[in-house]
Amino acid sequence: MNQLMHRKDFIxxxxxxxxxxxxxxxxxxxxxxxTQTSEEKSTPTHDMxxxxxxxxxxxxxxxxxxxxxxxxxxxxxxxxxxxLMGATVHLAAKTLDPVRSxxxxxxLPTIKFQDCPKTCDVIFxxxxxxxxxxxxxxxxxxxxxxxxxxxxxxxxxxxxGSIILGxxxxxxxxxATSHWVTRPLLHHFGAKEINERVVIDRNRITAAGVSAxxxxxxxxxxxxxxxxxxxxxxxxxxxxxxxxxxxxxxxRFKPEELKMIQGMxxxxxxxxxxxxxxxxxx
Amino acid sequence: MNQLMHRKDFIxxxxxxxxxxxxxxxxxxxxxxxTQTSEEKSTPTHDMxxxxxxxxxxxxxxxxxxxxxxxxxxxxxxxxxxxLMGATVHLAAKTLDPVRSxxxxxxLPTIKFQDCPKTCDVIFxxxxxxxxxxxxxxxxxxxxxxxxxxxxxxxxxxxxGSIILGxxxxxxxxxATSHWVTRPLLHHFGAKEINERVVIDRNRITAAGVSAxxxxxxxxxxxxxxxxxxxxxxxxxxxxxxxxxxxxxxxRFKPEELKMIQGMxxxxxxxxxxxxxxxxxx
Numbered sequence: 001m002n003q004l005m006h007r008k009d010f011i012x013x014x015x016x017x018x019x020x021x022x023x024x025x026x027x028x029x030x031x032x033x034x035t036q037t038s039e040e041k042s043t044p045t046h047d048m049x050x051x052x053x054x055x056x057x058x059x060x061x062x063x064x065x066x067x068x069x070x071x072x073x074x075x076x077x078x079x080x081x082x083x084l085m086g087a088t089v090h091l092a093a094k095t096l097d098p099v100r101s102x103x104x105x106x107x108l109p110t111i112k113f114q115d116c117p118k119t120c121d122v123i124f125x126x127x128x129x130x131x132x133x134x135x136x137x138x139x140x141x142x143x144x145x146x147x148x149x150x151x152x153x154x155x156x157x158x159x160x161g162s163i164i165l166g167x168x169x170x171x172x173x174x175x176a177t178s179h180w181v182t183r184p185l186l187h188h189f190g191a192k193e194i195n196e197r198v199v200i201d202r203n204r205i206t207a208a209g210v211s212a213x214x215x216x217x218x219x220x221x222x223x224x225x226x227x228x229x230x231x232x233x234x235x236x237x238x239x240x241x242x243x244x245x246x247x248x249x250x251x252r253f254k255p256e257e258l259k260m261i262q263g264m265x266x267x268x269x270x271x272x273x274x275x276x277x278x279x280x281x282x
Numbered sequence: 283m284n285q286l287m288h289r290k291d292f293i294x295x296x297x298x299x300x301x302x303x304x305x306x307x308x309x310x311x312x313x314x315x316x317t318q319t320s321e322e323k324s325t326p327t328h329d330m331x332x333x334x335x336x337x338x339x340x341x342x343x344x345x346x347x348x349x350x351x352x353x354x355x356x357x358x359x360x361x362x363x364x365x366l367m368g369a370t371v372h373l374a375a376k377t378l379d380p381v382r383s384x385x386x387x388x389x390l391p392t393i394k395f396q397d398c399p400k401t402c403d404v405i406f407x408x409x410x411x412x413x414x415x416x417x418x419x420x421x422x423x424x425x426x427x428x429x430x431x432x433x434x435x436x437x438x439x440x441x442x443g444s445i446i447l448g449x450x451x452x453x454x455x456x457x458a459t460s461h462w463v464t465r466p467l468l469h470h471f472g473a474k475e476i477n478e479r480v481v482i483d484r485n486r487i488t489a490a491g492v493s494a495x496x497x498x499x500x501x502x503x504x505x506x507x508x509x510x511x512x513x514x515x516x517x518x519x520x521x522x523x524x525x526x527x528x529x530x531x532x533x534r535f536k537p538e539e540l541k542m543i544q545g546m547x548x549x550x551x552x553x554x555x556x557x558x559x560x561x562x563x564x
Contacts, residue, residue: 082385103364209520231529238491240530247513248522
């Protein structure tokens with residue numbers, strides 16, 4: 001009822017007041033430059049008082065960057081996080097140097113780990129292949145993820161990011177998912193493997209491989225705002241997926257084909273298992 | 283038949299030879315650093331001769347960066363392009379300075395327009411809101427897109443990127459799609475509007491809004507490699523989408539809700555139409 005009233009008010013003021021769309025990919029910030037500080041970047045250009053209060057919460061969202069991360073794991077949810085009015089999205093890394101993804105895209109962090117807020121609403125960890133293994137061996141990265149994860153409102157990941165969360169001790173006793181290659185390894189890292197696209201167990205929200213970040217982004221938009229906001233974001237992303245074929249899960253392949261594809265990952269799986277055994281011994 | 287033989291050979295050698303997965307997000311290049319040149323970055327670490335010839339074609343792929351672009355428009359297809367063995371993916375911009383997206387993500391270009399190869403296999407243009415309008419008014423950007431588009435094997439876009447292609451004169455007489463907000467404006471830019479997720483007309487391949495870039499990426503992987511390669515990439519991206527609700531198209535909303543959402547874009551639509559009329563007069 002309250003929400004309905006808010007929406008009606010919003011529609012009335014929105015039609016009169018909007019010259020640029022605040023929900024469309026954060027266009028309100030489009031004039032900002034890379035030299036601005038993280039604070040300046042998040043300064044809204046709209047009068048926030050015209051919106052329902054729960055649409056403009058000043059959420060602190062920390063997205064982790066580490067060398068070799070998979071860019072699509074991160075940019076999928078970032079599209080949605082970056083469109084949350086009032087929120088600040090930090091791209092956090094050890095230093096402010098560009099961080100190169102596994103497919104060769106270099107992103108600029110907006111903040112160093114040490115300068116991040118001590119508490120946050122969302123911590124997000126993307127996945128990777130070798131980069132994920134290296135991140136787990138990096139104490140500074142793991143200490144940061146652990147410290148913020150212990151108090152965050154939501155602890156989230158896409159793809160093999162859940163292995164990192166687990167290695168940080170943040171999934172002990174939680175249900176979780178991961179990329180299909182690493183999902184069977186989750187139990188080495190304290191978590192209970194669930195074969196679902198997005199797994200929500202209390203405040204831990206983990207998503208399957210790479211493209212599942214879009215689904216995670218919508219789940220979190222719902223948690224952080226409301227249904228109408230999340231539905232609108234789905235429309236702005238035009239997220240009505242239509243892949244030209246349906247080979248997104250292992251069961252769609254012939255056994256010999258799947259064996260070949262899994263073969264590509266055998267070294268990676270062995271290394272991840274070894275890290276998991278080390279974790280279990282702790 | 284030839285392809286089947288290739289695949290059998292590949293499976294045999296793959297199981298013996300792989301230590302890191304060449305198809306998984308370009309992990310083979312994970313050790314590269316941002317200071318490397320575009321050429322160094324694309325140097326494969328695998329013995330390419332073990333793969334079927336059509337899997338390792340040295341495709342030149344040019345992805346355009348301009349201020350205010352929507353990062354997910356670009357990173358969706360880039361996941362797939364960046365996993366094409368043998369291909370070089372250029373992130374091309376006017377200068378090598380970081381380019382900031384509409385949701386506040388800054389990417390590093392890998393090459394300046396003027397240093398790009400004169401011909402390419404794929405030219406790709408992402409969408410934006412205000413940034414798209416600014417790009418169209420920028421002669422250097424438009425001249426570059428036109429020059430490479432005229433000879434590229436495939437001319438491609440996601441979201442409002444098709445408005446840019448049209449403004450460059452590259453869609454005259456072609457069927458195309460765009461973000462649902464700008465699709466009805468395509469006819470101002472020489473194209474025939476089609477309401478489909480991905481529209482292929484001869485060598486022009488345009489996709490709908492933002493998230494449709496993943497579908498475009500799969501279509502192009504099929505065009506540039508083969509079915510098995512494209513299916514495998516879909517599995518590695520775990521692209522079996524499962525959004526928590528279904529509001530990805532305008533028809534899912536009540537009329538008054540849709541009117542409000544469209545109202546956010548009224549200024550943007552007017553500006554785009556004005557550009558379109560200028561284009562038609564040329």
